[in-house]
Amino acid sequence: MEKFTTHTGVGVPLRRSNVDTDQIIPAVYLKRVTKTGFDDALFAAWRGDSEFILNQEAYKNGSVLVAGPDFGTGSSREHAVWALKDYGFKVVIASRFADIFRGNSGKQGLLAAVVSQENIELLWKLLDAEPGKEITVSLEHRTVTCGELTVPFEIDDYVRWRLMEGLDDIGLTLQHEEDITAFEATRAPWRPTTLPAKHLPSVEIEAARPVEA
Amino acid sequence: MGTTLAEKLWESHLVRKGEDGAPDLIYIDLHMCHEVTSPQAFEGLRLAGRQVRRPDLTIATEDHNTPTLDIDLPIADETSRIQINTLRSNAAEFGVRIHSLGDADQGVVHVVGPQLGLTMPGMTVVCGDSHTSTHGAFGSLAFGIGTSEVEHVLATQTLPLKPFKTMAINVDGELPEGSTAKDIILAIIAKIGTGGGQGYVLEYRGDAIRALSMEARMTVCNMSIEAGARAGIIAPDQTTFDYVEGRPHAPEGEDWDAAVEYWKTLVTDEDAVFDTEVNLNAADLEPFVTWGTNPGQGLPLSADVPNPDDIADEVDREAAANALEYMGLTPGTPLREIAIDTVFLGSCTNGRIEDLRAAAEVIQGRTKAEGVRMLVVPGSARVRLQAEAEGIDQIFKDFGAEWRNAGCSMCLGMNPDQLRPQERSASTSNRNFEGRQGKGGRTHLVSPLVAAATAVRGTLSSPADLVDAPAALV
Numbered sequence: 001m002e003k004f005t006t007h008t009g010v011g012v013p014l015r016r017s018n019v020d021t022d023q024i025i026p027a028v029y030l031k032r033v034t035k036t037g038f039d040d041a042l043f044a045a046w047r048g049d050s051e052f053i054l055n056q057e058a059y060k061n062g063s064v065l066v067a068g069p070d071f072g073t074g075s076s077r078e079h080a081v082w083a084l085k086d087y088g089f090k091v092v093i094a095s096r097f098a099d100i101f102r103g104n105s106g107k108q109g110l111l112a113a114v115v116s117q118e119n120i121e122l123l124w125k126l127l128d129a130e131p132g133k134e135i136t137v138s139l140e141h142r143t144v145t146c147g148e149l150t151v152p153f154e155i156d157d158y159v160r161w162r163l164m165e166g167l168d169d170i171g172l173t174l175q176h177e178e179d180i181t182a183f184e185a186t187r188a189p190w191r192p193t194t195l196p197a198k199h200l201p202s203v204e205i206e207a208a209r210p211v212e213a
Numbered sequence: 214m215g216t217t218l219a220e221k222l223w224e225s226h227l228v229r230k231g232e233d234g235a236p237d238l239i240y241i242d243l244h245m246c247h248e249v250t251s252p253q254a255f256e257g258l259r260l261a262g263r264q265v266r267r268p269d270l271t272i273a274t275e276d277h278n279t280p281t282l283d284i285d286l287p288i289a290d291e292t293s294r295i296q297i298n299t300l301r302s303n304a305a306e307f308g309v310r311i312h313s314l315g316d317a318d319q320g321v322v323h324v325v326g327p328q329l330g331l332t333m334p335g336m337t338v339v340c341g342d343s344h345t346s347t348h349g350a351f352g353s354l355a356f357g358i359g360t361s362e363v364e365h366v367l368a369t370q371t372l373p374l375k376p377f378k379t380m381a382i383n384v385d386g387e388l389p390e391g392s393t394a395k396d397i398i399l400a401i402i403a404k405i406g407t408g409g410g411q412g413y414v415l416e417y418r419g420d421a422i423r424a425l426s427m428e429a430r431m432t433v434c435n436m437s438i439e440a441g442a443r444a445g446i447i448a449p450d451q452t453t454f455d456y457v458e459g460r461p462h463a464p465e466g467e468d469w470d471a472a473v474e475y476w477k478t479l480v481t482d483e484d485a486v487f488d489t490e491v492n493l494n495a496a497d498l499e500p501f502v503t504w505g506t507n508p509g510q511g512l513p514l515s516a517d518v519p520n521p522d523d524i525a526d527e528v529d530r531e532a533a534a535n536a537l538e539y540m541g542l543t544p545g546t547p548l549r550e551i552a553i554d555t556v557f558l559g560s561c562t563n564g565r566i567e568d569l570r571a572a573a574e575v576i577q578g579r580t581k582a583e584g585v586r587m588l589v590v591p592g593s594a595r596v597r598l599q600a601e602a603e604g605i606d607q608i609f610k611d612f613g614a615e616w617r618n619a620g621c622s623m624c625l626g627m628n629p630d631q632l633r634p635q636e637r638s639a640s641t642s643n644r645n646f647e648g649r650q651g652k653g654g655r656t657h658l659v660s661p662l663v664a665a666a667t668a669v670r671g672t673l674s675s676p677a678d679l680v681d682a683p684a685a686l687v
Binding site: 045073183188 | 228229231234235236238240242243249250252253256261263266268269270271272277278281282283284285286290292293295296299310315316317318319329330331333336341342343357358359360361362364365368369370371373375407408411412438439441443461462463464468469471472475507528529531532535594595597598615616617618625626627644646647648649652653
């Protein structure tokens with residue numbers, strides 16, 4: 001993972017609350033088996049509307065999304081993070097994030113910065129007044145700067161450290177493999193295992209057919 | 214001071230306590246996979262030269278994009294077919310048990326785990342699907358994870374996690390006839406909001422919860438994520454033990470006795486303190502339906518479509534106005550007068566045998582409203598077989614409903630089962646997001662009873678609205 005210290009890019013005001021992951025990327029786009037190639041799917045339903053913010057020339061190269069509260073609710077699909085990254089976003093700013101989305105962002109190097117709704121409103125005003133205005137996000141100082149305005153953001157200390165160091169979670173965990181093995185030795189014998197497989201007798205499943213119209 | 218059930222589950226799965234702000238390392242007892250959120254995780258393992266650490270704690274099923282018609286034919290949609298084939302080859306390569314389309318144990322991952330007896334009390338259960346919270350109904354810590362975490366669990370059988378906060382949701386009183394577990398959870402979400410549970414594990418408690426069947430408890434826990442919570446749990450009791458006993462993977466003999474003895478300790482101590490508590494009286498609950506585009510935008514069926522101007526909070530007001538525009542609804546319209554095109558009965562929320570039985574009982578001997586399409590999609594192939602053995606399929610077919618094969622289907626519209634633009638559904642699923650059931654589609658979340666009554670009347674209805682409703686319901 002790339003190290004993240006600071007980023008400067010065009011701020012995109014997305015004046016919506018509860019932007020769920022079905023809006024970020026509809027399920028019909030989840031059928032790829034790779035982690036890339038999702039940029040066209042980002043906000044697919046809204047992209048059809050010429051008024052939508054990302055369809056406006058000033059915001060086309062946006063990389064810092066400033067959204068309403070409860071961003072990333074709903075489905076756990078990490079594709080939402082991949083789609084934002086593929087489009088070019090490096091940072092999403094909101095006053096509240098859904099837990100799974102925030103976790104997924106941290107794993108993929110997309111910064112989810114928590115800024116108070118009051119300050120979000122100030123950022124929105126500045127971005128509306130000057131479309132295409134840049135925002136600088138410093139992970140080191142935990143600040144968001146837009147013109148004269150600098151506001152703080154919150155992020156979990158550990159996630160911040162991992163992002164700044166560009167560390168991979170699996171590698172970190174495998175440093176403790178002995179602990180995992182020791183824990184496994186203590187598990188009760190009645191804990192279920194999927195193998196060997198046990199199930200009710202196999203039965204032929206009849207395929208449903210389309211109903212005659 | 215005592216501890217809560219969630220804290221006990223955490224402690225009993227702690228591999229390593231995090232130091233200096235690092236997360237704890239938590240052991241995972243059961244990892245379920247499906248075709249949509251796993252391919253990139255297996256690819257990650259392959260690229261790093263890693264194996265699945267515990268194939269014997271891992272299981273895969275095909276559900277999200279599988280067709281519910283012609284399942285014996287090659288999948289028509291090429292990208293779906295590639296995704297399914299990728300899951301099959303990954304399962305074969307890494308030695309993971311898989312239940313494929315056409316197999317009697319195929320179905321929605323959250324229906325399959327419990328029915329095989331793989332979900333039981335006291336476990337940690339994860340899956341790359343947010344509705345993994347369903348399994349919390351057994352008194353397990355169960356939550357959805359992203360694809361990076363799927364890869365992490367495959368490689369290490371653990372997850373680095375920060376402890377969740379705890380919230381008690383006390384539901385006391387007796388649920389009125391005609392109201393169900395679905396109405397309980399929709400009312401909870403409307404009360405605390407879609408962000409109200411963020412960072413929390415919700416423990417559902419109280420008489421009304423204790424009185425619920427396992428199927429109904431799964432419905433409640435399933436939608437914890439819709440309140441923003443990572444997980445929902447219900448302490449195990451005799452109802453839980455009776456459900457698990459005798460299932461294929463349930464412990465037997467001495468193991469069973471040892472397990473039950475342990476499971477009985479899985480309760481929140483009387484002197485434990487939750488970070489937050491919320492109270493709800495079940496006796497007040499009417500059938501609940503959603504009118505908007507997030508699951509928190511719900512009201513009792515007897516209410517009218519709200520007027521955004523009456524909402525004080527600016528963000529909520531704008532969200533409501535956007536929702537009404539998308540939904541094509543006018544403030545003041547009685548919810549009961551909203552005409553529906555499609556009724557969807559199924560999903561991990563309400564696709565279990567009890568849900569099908571409840572709906573069948575309402576429609577039996579009645580006629581489907583003209584122009585309404587009803588899709589019945591059992592949660593698993595076993596649920597379908599069970600319904601067929603009970604003759605329930607015939608009731609749906611006689612009514613004019615379409616009787617399908619198992620899968621996620623119209624809950625998220627990844628397969629051909631989708632709404633057309635501006636088509637309106639009454640759906641027993643869990644999300645009414647814009648476009649969730651098909652681009653431009655409009656979703657009202659309802660219980661199986663409301664879904665069935667709506668199919669009869671053609672507008673959002675409860676069984677009590679039916680002309681010859683049983684006396685108890687009028």
